Amino acid sequence: xxxxxxxxxxxxxxxxxxxKEDNSGIVxxxxxxxxxxxxxNAIEEAVKIKEAGKATEIVAITxxxxxxxxxxxxxxxxxxxxxxxxxxxxxxxxxxxxxILKAVVEKEKPDLVFMGKQxxxxxxxxxxxMLAALLNWPQATFASxxxxxxxxxxxxxxxxxxxxxxxxxIPAIVTCxxxxxxxxxxxxxxxxxxxKKPLDQMSATxxxxxxxxxxxxxxxxxxxKRKAGIKVANVAELVNKLKNEAKVI
Amino acid sequence: MSVLLIAEHNNKELKPFTxxxxxxxxxxxxxTHVLLIGHNADSVAKSxxxxxxxxxxxxxxxxxxxxxxAENYVPVILKNAENYSHIVxxxxxxxxxxxxxxxANLDTSQVSDIIKVLSADxxxxxxxxxxxxxxxxxxxxxxxxxxxxxxxxxxxxxGGSAEIVKGDPGEEYSLTKFVKKEEIKSDRPELGTARIxxxxxxxxxxxxxxxxxxxxxxxxxxxxxxxxxxxxAGYITNDxxxxxxxxxxxxxxxxxxxxxxxxxxxxGMKESKVIVAINKDGEAPIFSVADYGLEAxxxxxxxxxxxxxxxxxxxxx
Numbered sequence: 001x002x003x004x005x006x007x008x009x010x011x012x013x014x015x016x017x018x019x020k021e022d023n024s025g026i027v028x029x030x031x032x033x034x035x036x037x038x039x040x041n042a043i044e045e046a047v048k049i050k051e052a053g054k055a056t057e058i059v060a061i062t063x064x065x066x067x068x069x070x071x072x073x074x075x076x077x078x079x080x081x082x083x084x085x086x087x088x089x090x091x092x093x094x095x096x097x098x099x100i101l102k103a104v105v106e107k108e109k110p111d112l113v114f115m116g117k118q119x120x121x122x123x124x125x126x127x128x129x130m131l132a133a134l135l136n137w138p139q140a141t142f143a144s145x146x147x148x149x150x151x152x153x154x155x156x157x158x159x160x161x162x163x164x165x166x167x168x169x170i171p172a173i174v175t176c177x178x179x180x181x182x183x184x185x186x187x188x189x190x191x192x193x194x195x196k197k198p199l200d201q202m203s204a205t206x207x208x209x210x211x212x213x214x215x216x217x218x219x220x221x222x223x224x225k226r227k228a229g230i231k232v233a234n235v236a237e238l239v240n241k242l243k244n245e246a247k248v249i
Numbered sequence: 250m251s252v253l254l255i256a257e258h259n260n261k262e263l264k265p266f267t268x269x270x271x272x273x274x275x276x277x278x279x280x281t282h283v284l285l286i287g288h289n290a291d292s293v294a295k296s297x298x299x300x301x302x303x304x305x306x307x308x309x310x311x312x313x314x315x316x317x318x319a320e321n322y323v324p325v326i327l328k329n330a331e332n333y334s335h336i337v338x339x340x341x342x343x344x345x346x347x348x349x350x351x352x353a354n355l356d357t358s359q360v361s362d363i364i365k366v367l368s369a370d371x372x373x374x375x376x377x378x379x380x381x382x383x384x385x386x387x388x389x390x391x392x393x394x395x396x397x398x399x400x401x402x403x404x405x406x407x408g409g410s411a412e413i414v415k416g417d418p419g420e421e422y423s424l425t426k427f428v429k430k431e432e433i434k435s436d437r438p439e440l441g442t443a444r445i446x447x448x449x450x451x452x453x454x455x456x457x458x459x460x461x462x463x464x465x466x467x468x469x470x471x472x473x474x475x476x477x478x479x480x481x482a483g484y485i486t487n488d489x490x491x492x493x494x495x496x497x498x499x500x501x502x503x504x505x506x507x508x509x510x511x512x513x514x515x516x517g518m519k520e521s522k523v524i525v526a527i528n529k530d531g532e533a534p535i536f537s538v539a540d541y542g543l544e545a546x547x548x549x550x551x552x553x554x555x556x557x558x559x560x561x562x563x564x565x566x
Contacts, residue, residue, distance in 0.1 A: 215385050
């Protein structure tokens with residue numbers, strides 16, 4: 001079984017982002033970047049499945065500018081076998097990403113495609129479902145547990161009401177939740193080895209996909225700031241404020 | 250131009266957030282129709298028809314819709330999509346799972362999680378965990394939109410008298426099967442709609458200690474939330490998680506206990522009207538958004554809090 005895992009390079013989750021002064025977007029120059037957190041879970045899960053003898057090859061793919069390759073190299077360092085970098089500049093909307101992934105799926109013919117459930121930059125939560133639609137494959141979104149069976153997966157999904165379990169036939173798309181597993185760190189020897197693993201490059205144009213955004217980003221602003229609060233000295237004062245000042249209890 | 254809204258329900262009741270989405274939909278266009286896909290859900294169809302602002306209910310009934318599976322919903326939505334300029338649902342796990350599968354089929358670039366309708370094609374949406382707001386304009390002929398329910402008031406559940414028409418079921422998708430749903434039943438108000446929410450974090454140190462939170466929640470008739478750290482540690486189940494990848498809540502009062510206030514948690518609660526933070530670390534980022542901060546050991550503060558609440562003659566419910 002072959003697993004394709006899609007990873008995205010985003011501003012690191014610990015960074016307090018800044019809006020550009022001209023309101024055209026977010027400042028990304030000299031900002032720490034890393035792999036989108038749930039994409040790390042996606043790689044980890046694929047590696048675990050391979051370690052359990054249920055997968056034979058893991059291909060990590062990313063879409064973006066040259067620096068996006070770092071994300072694939074990191075995936076290679078934790079256990080992916082091969083990388084693909086699809087070069088594309090600017091904002092690539094989830095619809096275009098899913099079209100690129102579809103073209104790659106048709107070439108690579110994986111049995112499973114894994115990715116994070118949401119990217120923490122645009123917070124769209126669309127790509128996996130869109131790819132599933134384009135391929136007419138089953139989709140198991142927000143996965144927190146995956147059981148690999150013969151010809152199917154049993155997937156536990158985190159939903160608003162609690163947990164839901166579905167069974168999807170292979171081939172299938174899985175989007176991973178942060179609770180799916182604990183992503184491992186790459187060891188130094190493995191980081192060195194990853195540099196020698198094959199990494200194919202291609203462009204969105206090579207794959208025949210138009211990545212021109214459909215959505216115009218008119219402006220990006222800072223959200224309204226909350227007015228500064230106060231510190232209370234003790235619980236009695238807190239309850240008094242809530243009762244008589246804020247009038248919420 | 251008219252809007253097709255996909256209802257969320259369990260065949261018995263309409264999920265309350267559908268009302269908030271109806272309000273958003275009518276701001277896009279007054280001609281809002283609701284598509285109800287289910288099985289033996291006549292009572293749900295009737296209740297939707299009574300919601301203020303709904304012009305028409307399309308009710309599709311088949312045993313294949315006994316449980317919600319996006320792959321089964323999509324063909325029905327596509328069948329009905331032709332007559333509409335917008336297709337809308339809630340930006341919760343229901344709509345997030347469903348809408349992109351619709352959008353890709355229509356070759357539409359979806360607008361996720363809108364918090365404001367600026368015009369029929371222009372919307373405000375949070376990005377980067379709510380640390381920036383983007384104004385976006387969609388140029389696709391058919392627009393697929395998910396709505397953050399807590400950013401819109403619910404439409405009144407009475408006052409409407411929409412006609413209910415029957416629609417045809419779609420083809421069954423055989424490659425995905427619903428197995429089970431483990432729903433956590435509770436008598437408490439729902440986290441997403443509660444007037445008061447009290448949340449615990451890693452500072453609670455164990456699941457057992459959440460009883461301190463529960464006691465205060467009982468007194469205030471509050472819903473119980475949690476930080477991702479508390480859920481990851483197994484103190485409480487995932488349906489309580491508030492944050493960027495959990496639920497977004499906007500209660501009148503949010504009480505964060507033993508929560509440091511990572512960006513990802515703030516994303517889920519910082520629009521609350523009044524925020525209280527109880528934390529022994531005076532430097533914790535949660536204090537930067539708190540209206541009232543109490544620097545204290547939660548194991549002392551929570552019992553005292555309950556005691557002080559007990560002294561009050563009346564408590565708003």
